[in-house]
Amino acid sequence: MRTALAGAGTWQALVAHDLKNALGTLEERLAGLALAPTVEAAEQAHRQCRDLRRKLVGMLLVQRGEAEGGLPAWTTDESPADLIAVLAESPPWSRADLRVDCQVEPGTPACWTFDRHLVRLALDAALHNAGRFAASRVVLGVSAERGGLRFEVLDDGPGPDPVALHERGTGLGTALCRAVADAHRMAGRCGEVQLDGLGLARGSQGGRGARFSLWLP
DSSP states (O other): OHHHHHHHHHHHHHHHHHHHHHOOOOHHHHHHHHHHHOHHHHHHHHHHHHHHHHHHHHHHHHHHHHHHSSOOHHHHHHHEHHHHHHHSSSOOOOOTTTTEEEEOTTTTOOEEEOHHHHEEEEEHHHHHHHHHHHEEEEEEEEEEETEEEEEEEEEEOOOHHHHHHHHHHHHHHHHHHHHHHHHOTTTTTEEEEEEESSSSSSETTEEOOOEEEEEEE
């Protein structure tokens, strides 16, 4: 128990330190914006505000899940294709050189039962992570698999370098995604999260890019 609590405390301290640094940077940008307002500076400040809000919401959700033994999921019948289309229309980045495509595989059910709010938060976190590493393209997909539903976020960023994948597989975003997966349970099965190097680009050196997947029962 002490080990688990120490780990949780360390994780919370790291997130708090990250938020503190980000707030300091935002304060400097806003001060500069007040003296010399530009569209570019305003966009940077707005983007950082969105990132801070995303991190804060994620931290509060994960802490709630830890305190209550799991996040509550309020599931309703939803359209998977509609959800990824909405996410693709407003991706969590402002890069003009990065596009996001939707991919609905044949056989994907028109409706599935899940908590739209939680799943959207998880996919938004995965998209944000992909946008940090992608070269030019991200694909947001959905398919039917193993009697369940699988959402995927694929990018054409760095290859399956163990260090890079480890960096992408730790932290608040991944903790949030795992909490969302754990919240979806049905008939003795639980949601699953996976991160690997099977991304969009492949060449003579093997796979490149990363693939995040969220499977729901």
